[in-house]
Amino acid sequence: MATIRDVAERAGVSPITVSRVINDSGYVSDETRREVEAAIEELNYVPNILARSLRSKRTHTLALVITDVTNPFWTTIARGVEDKAVENGFSVILCNTDEDPEKEQSYLEVLLQKRVDGVIIAPVTSHGANLHSLSRLGVPYVVIDRRVEGMDTDLVTGDSVGGAYELTKHLIELGHRRIGIIAGPEQVSTADDRLAGYLKALEEFDIPVDEALIKRGQFNQEAGYELTKKLLELEERPTALFAGNNFIAIGALTALWELEVRVPDEMALVTFDEIPHLSAVYPFLTVAAQPAYDMGNIATELLLERLDGRREENREVVLPTRLILRQSSGVEVGLDMAMSPSF
């Protein structure tokens, strides 16, 4: 590939002059500029950003470290991040940890080596041990979705406590007293918070807590499936279920289907997180939807502020969830009922 020197030679000027043309910096006569541009054209010259970065110490690259792009929640966050990043001249490297601390660790290692300017990360562990390497080396980062114990960082989350409270309250107001909850894994703040919101609602309505109704597991379909079956084996079955996230809800629906327990006729079901494409077609799931796109967008904005030095102190942004009521929570409904699910 042609270098800045090749171009310079061709145009009969010095490399620095070419640099000035490319970056529109300093003075260059129109005549010279034209000649340089012609040379660039002829040689198909493309500036080498690596070399530039080596000098400038800026790579204009961000990393987004999430658990799994396959989940629409993260996908939407990814779009929010990418759109904002590109808008500001940054590229995004995407990393999937699959909730595996080692993968997270090894990704961060590579990202540091690549000298990304900043990182947006949903940490796998609540102690965030892996984040220390970022701090130590002074690489700015924003934590997204989950809180990390005892670390003061920029943070963007959805309001898990509030959303869970609303969902639970909604069920209670519909008359449910035995509400099973399948929260996410131990050690993940979103799961803890959703459980807290659930408990808060129960307390407010003086409903005794039954530990048997509280299950925890991974944020995936398998856990939703298995734990739903467990809940339905109880002597005193719950009349409503609260799924800790969208994948758990799908697993729960699958289990209910198998057991021929109809939603919502025989079992109410609510969940955290929207399931975009499902809801368009099967509008039977009451959800607390997080503004995932905005979460990504805002996290990126916070990160960019840091990079520019526009801000020093940490910020925590908690975005409200939106309660979307659908038939799953207790109204008799049939598939052939006319409804207009929106896009």
Place this chain on the structure above:
Amino acid sequence: MATIRDVAERAGVSPITVSRVINDSGYVSDETRREVEAAIEELNYVPNILARSLRSKRTHTLALVITDVTNPFWTTIARGVEDKAVENGFSVILCNTDEDPEKEQSYLEVLLQKRVDGVIIAPVTSHGANLHSLSRLGVPYVVIDRRVEGMDTDLVTGDSVGGAYELTKHLIELGHRRIGIIAGPEQVSTADDRLAGYLKALEEFDIPVDEALIKRGQFNQEAGYELTKKLLELEERPTALFAGNNFIAIGALTALWELEVRVPDEMALVTFDEIPHLSAVYPFLTVAAQPAYDMGNIATELLLERLDGRREENREVVLPTRLILRQSSGVEVGLDMAMSPSF
């Protein structure tokens, strides 16, 4: 951040010795190695890959250029790419074009500047004008999902003709004669091919082609929604619909829902592409599923072969689609029927 020189100084050796330790190349005495490693530890030294790349001309970074991560089809491809890439020590930069040629162009520009080692791309246009910049500069790339007119490249696609043929044949064998099709956009080979497969099946069964039943539009929900409504306004309504991809199918289902036309009782529906989370809960959609993960995986493998110089000639890989029969294509079914959708 500490540099290789800082480490060298600390360990009382020369930079090149440190380099040897890091890269496990050349001879280094155990004693020296230990001291260097200690110094690396103490200084939190992280090698600067930019500098290394500047010399080696290898960035160990690939780019994946797709239309939209929000679509589970692309998401799954992305995982296939990422897993294979990481396995081989490469990072992935993800780019969404939203089917916009200008976005595609500007992304490619940036990727060239970043000197990515290779690109996996689903080109927006069938002439692939933007790909020429890659060829010209000798950057290896693999085209995925869609063919490009008159360009000889590495290519990985699903068998659109075959899949569409199977889907159509299936409908015909169930007795359908008026089958509406909502193919994707003009100028996109997958859309053309799916239409071709549809026509091939009709011809084979001596069913006359009715142009009124053939619609084309974007591969998104809006198009599926609008064109389904158009098809249902016909004097002679179709009895079955063929959606060109998963998003079109969702739009179609939404429209049918609004019009109170029940699937499959009053209208059969089949589609290209699986809709993973929907199918787990709403198992009423017969689909031709593409092996998206494998597509990504194989595309990456082809690219890596190129990078290693393990292969010179181009390869075209066409992966078979898998016909997944579900109730949507013509069997009377109710929501409360016991079925065991699989994960």
Place this chain on the structure above:
DNA sequence: TTGTATGCGTTATCAG
């Protein structure tokens, strides 16, 4: 308005 010298952090080459 243009050019020279220099350094960013690594590693290849060649010596010792």
Place this chain on the structure above:
DNA sequence: CTGATAACGCATACAA
């Protein structure tokens, strides 16, 4: 086994 030197491609500081 270890080191000195130079070069990768570009941009900053300073001159002319």
